[in-house]
Amino acid sequence: MKILSIIGSGRKNGNTALVSQLIEQQLSQDPTFDFDYEHLYINDYRILPCIGCRTCFNKIEMFCPLKDDFLQIKSKIDKATLIIFATPVYVNDVSALMKLLIDRLAFATHRPQYFAKYAFVVATTALSNPRNAIRSLASAINVWGFHLIGTQGLKLKVLPDEEKIQAKYNKTIQKITAKITKIIKSNRISSPTILKLAIFKVQQNYWKSQQKMLYEYNYWKSNGFFDSDRVYFSEVSPPKWKKGMAGLLAWIINSVFM
């Protein structure tokens, strides 16, 4: 099982990288958990900022005119079972390196494709609340289709001190790894929440109403996402009450926000 930890800090010896290493160390304490862990530093790759040409939406990401290393990272994401998205907080949000990657993956908001994969979000800050950074990442990850196992913010000093961080956050790291191992060992993609079902319905109605020549329209159609009995990307059958609540929420989202 492949775990890919994507680190959005330029500091290879910084806090975020250290937290990623501590997670790896803690996971390897469990002899029954077999995994291959890769630390991917976005800064090691050349990722250009999205220029908004929409080629990835209208055609496919392979045709993106930006010639850089994005597809290498995408291919690693595609091969991993769990992706840990780890960012330092910069001015109350994700780092620019992480945002570069988020924007380049924007096509996955139109063509969700990661519903068989797990994700975990880590955000490290000096002092302030990491909630905005976590929200930015979590909302993208949810729409891309991932099963989000959990999120964790850690308030750390600027200069990493492995011993102090370990002493202070030992329990937190154990909590993160316990969640990860429990869910991955059970091979359980939990049933989608009411919000996820509602978002699926909003997207389904939207793409259905679009022109048939659109790449997105065909993506949704060829994957069976327009089928009348389809309520989510994966073939799930939630209870009637949940479907009803999701339908109501989808109606509210459509009326108020669209």
Ligand SMILES: Cc1cc2nc3c(=O)[nH]c(=O)nc-3n(C[C@H](O)[C@H](O)[C@H](O)COP(=O)(O)O)c2cc1C
């Ligand atoms: C450009 C920049 C902006 C930052 N903004 C914040 C912030 O808004 N709130 C905060 O608590 N820490 C902030 N910090 C501190 C980092 O979030 C914190 O030290 C983080 O753990 C650094 O991770 P790293 O060592 O992996 O780069 C900032 C640091 C930098 C370099």
